[in-house]
Amino acid sequence: MNVYLDYSATTPIKPEVLEAMMPFLTQQYGNPSSLHSFGRESRKAVDNARDQIAKTLNASPDEIFFTGGGSEADNWAIKGTAYALKSKGRHIITTAIEHHAVLHACEYLEKEGFQVTYLPVDENGLISLDDLKNAIKSDTILISVMYANNEIGTIQPIEEIGRIAREHRVLFHTDAVQAYGHLEMDTKNLPVDMISISAHKLYGPKGVGALYLRKGVRIHNLIHGGGQEKKKRAGTENIAGIVGFGKAAELAYIDVETHDQRLTALRDDLKNQLMEAIPYTRLNGHPERRLCNNVNLSFEFIEGESMLLSLDMVGIGASSGSACTSGSLDPSHVLLAIGLSHEIAHGSLRLTLGDMTTQEEIDYVVKQLPPIVQRLRDMSPLYEQVKEGNR
Numbered sequence: 001m002n003v004y005l006d007y008s009a010t011t012p013i014k015p016e017v018l019e020a021m022m023p024f025l026t027q028q029y030g031n032p033s034s035l036h037s038f039g040r041e042s043r044k045a046v047d048n049a050r051d052q053i054a055k056t057l058n059a060s061p062d063e064i065f066f067t068g069g070g071s072e073a074d075n076w077a078i079k080g081t082a083y084a085l086k087s088k089g090r091h092i093i094t095t096a097i098e099h100h101a102v103l104h105a106c107e108y109l110e111k112e113g114f115q116v117t118y119l120p121v122d123e124n125g126l127i128s129l130d131d132l133k134n135a136i137k138s139d140t141i142l143i144s145v146m147y148a149n150n151e152i153g154t155i156q157p158i159e160e161i162g163r164i165a166r167e168h169r170v171l172f173h174t175d176a177v178q179a180y181g182h183l184e185m186d187t188k189n190l191p192v193d194m195i196s197i198s199a200h201k202l203y204g205p206k207g208v209g210a211l212y213l214r215k216g217v218r219i220h221n222l223i224h225g226g227g228q229e230k231k232k233r234a235g236t237e238n239i240a241g242i243v244g245f246g247k248a249a250e251l252a253y254i255d256v257e258t259h260d261q262r263l264t265a266l267r268d269d270l271k272n273q274l275m276e277a278i279p280y281t282r283l284n285g286h287p288e289r290r291l292c293n294n295v296n297l298s299f300e301f302i303e304g305e306s307m308l309l310s311l312d313m314v315g316i317g318a319s320s321g322s323a324c325t326s327g328s329l330d331p332s333h334v335l336l337a338i339g340l341s342h343e344i345a346h347g348s349l350r351l352t353l354g355d356m357t358t359q360e361e362i363d364y365v366v367k368q369l370p371p372i373v374q375r376l377r378d379m380s381p382l383y384e385q386v387k388e389g390n391r
């Protein structure tokens with residue numbers, strides 16, 4: 001059996017999405033900037049996708065700007081704001097658990113003379129609103145807090161954070177790449193100025209994303225060149241990708257509630273069964289304020305990489321507590337930020353569910369994983385001591 005439980009890393013393209021994309025990979029190849037019928041067809045397709053995405057955010061289409069993915073949207077929001085407002089201030093507030101697209105953009109700006117405050121999180125992965133208020137200074141120009149975390153699934157109080165940002169007249173960006181498609185976002189009511197989203201996390205193609213940029217918010221460009229995207233993001237549009245993104249977004253928001261209920265039930269079943277079957281296990285992330293598709297567990301006395309390899313051998317694709325960029329064995333900055341020791345962080349497993357996940361797949365994992373953990377523990381000298389009652 002092959003079981004994919006790594007939907008937070010990426011998702012497969014839905015058949016309806018591929019079907020919408022196909023014409024733009026074959027016979028409809030016009031450049032949207034061209035003044036002929038070939039170009040007009042492509043222009044119409046891009047406009048339609050922009051409408052589809054705007055609808056899901058209750059935004060105006062002219063507030064949606066397509067990018068080459070979530071990472072670009074994050075970089076654009078952060079660097080674009082920094083460069084636009086640097087005469088006003090050079091202080092940025094973010095969190096210790098952001099995706100590297102945000103963290104590394106901020107670290108880059110630090111080298112350019114900006115100051116960055118990295119807010120800590122509690123054991124559930126939540127920031128403190130008091131910490132946020134205390135961090136705001138007269139020269140703070142941007143707050144960037146992710147909507148939901150990609151490793152532990154914790155959902156931040158975005159509305160409250162936005163209100164604080166507004167009170168202090170500071171721009172607010174949220175990396176919603178994981179939350180988009182799972183949670184309702186109404187930009188008419190949500191005090192957020194910029195939102196990053198990405199197609200491949202919600203059954204669309206890789207390499208296409210968007211930045212929601214609230215009307216009136218001015219940031220500098222990141223990509224210079226032609227006049228595409230209302231002169232804000234140069235480059236001939238990835239038409240097929242954009243069309244796929246629009247379709248995927250539309251499909252995701254047809255019935256979020258049913259989607260949420262189904263995945264929540266499967267997620268809780270998986271989590272409960274595994275925690276029951278495997279002693280010395282803890283759940284990472286907030287017990288309630290978490291994404292409907294995320295289970296993140298730490299198993300004491302084992303090492304995540306060996307667990308992943310063993311799971312892979314029985315056809316299960318998951319993710320560990322190491323920095324997600326393969327090759328690195330450093331424990332994840334997110335797990336360390338919620339207070340896990342290096343040892344425990346190393347024994348962590350992220351299972352993320354999706355639309356194609358079935359109860360049979362959950363049952364299969366519940367059958368396969370406990371003996372794998374047991375076998376690895378049997379090789380651990382630490383676990384030996386526990387068994388002998390020396391702990």
Ligand SMILES: *Cc1c(COP(=O)(O)O)cnc(C)c1O
Pocket residue numbers: 008068069070071072074099101146148149150175176177178198199200201207208209
């Ligand atoms: C995947 C992800 C990104 C990066 O998006 P890409 O489209 O892969 O560049 C950014 N932030 C979060 C929270 C993510 O999960």
